[in-house]
Amino acid sequence: MKHKLVPISNIRNFDNKTMELRSKQFYEDIKQRRTVRDFAEKSVSKSIINNCILSAGTAPSGANMQPWHFAISGRSDIRKTIRENAEKEEKEFYERKASREWLKALEPLGTNYSKPFLETAPYLICIFVKNYGLLTDGSRVKHYYATESVGIATGILITALHNAGLATLTHTPSPMKFLNKIFKRPDNERPFLLLVTGFADKGAKIPDIEKFPLEKISTTI
Ligand SMILES: Cc1cc2nc3c(=O)[nH]c(=O)nc-3n(C[C@H](O)[C@H](O)[C@H](O)COP(=O)(O)O)c2cc1C
Structure with a gap:
């Protein structure tokens, strides 16, 4: 396929002060x-979920695959x-x-x-990695950096859901293969992770943990 280049429609040009403010x-x-484990039984509009999925779909990916x-x-x-299957796997994990x-x-x-949130949260999003693509004639298309690409898309999805006001x-659950059967996904796809999303329950509690400071997570040379 011949490549076609088009001009960038929106070159950003904020002044420095605006950029300082926006980044802060x-x-x-x-x-x-924060990761929430107690969800309210409150519904969420599917269109909000779809907007967040569209955001995730803007992620960069190896060779745009x-x-x-x-x-x-x-x-x-x-x-x-999903709860029944996940709890079976998790029981095995924790006990053996x-x-x-x-x-x-x-x-x-x-x-x-015990994973009650799998039933209380209004939406479960299972993210699958396509290890390779499939053409209509059944032939395979190689995917480059599939796991890295899906990790980035998932990060954008989590950020988009948070931005919309949702908790995740x-x-x-390990292993996760049972999710292919439930979601009717083909063999070239591998479950990456399951994102539980909705609203945090009123009484939800979260672990008292801290994030590393800048000096610990970065170096500048
Ligand atoms: C790849 C990945 C797998 C995770 N798996 C689980 C899980 O199976 N169960 C769970 O309760 N939390 C899981 N977590 C959530 C982490 O425990 C949580 O992100 C971490 O403790 C930091 O807390 P925070 O998200 O509130 O900052 C997972 C997080 C990541 C990134």
């Missing part, structure tokens, strides 16, 4: 994002099935599979195999 304001807002699929369900029967070291790392979060929980 964004930080002040995004630092309020856009190797993601966002499978969404707000159906109570599907959420119930997890190393002592892993369980110790999870201790401050107070998590266990990044959930990774």
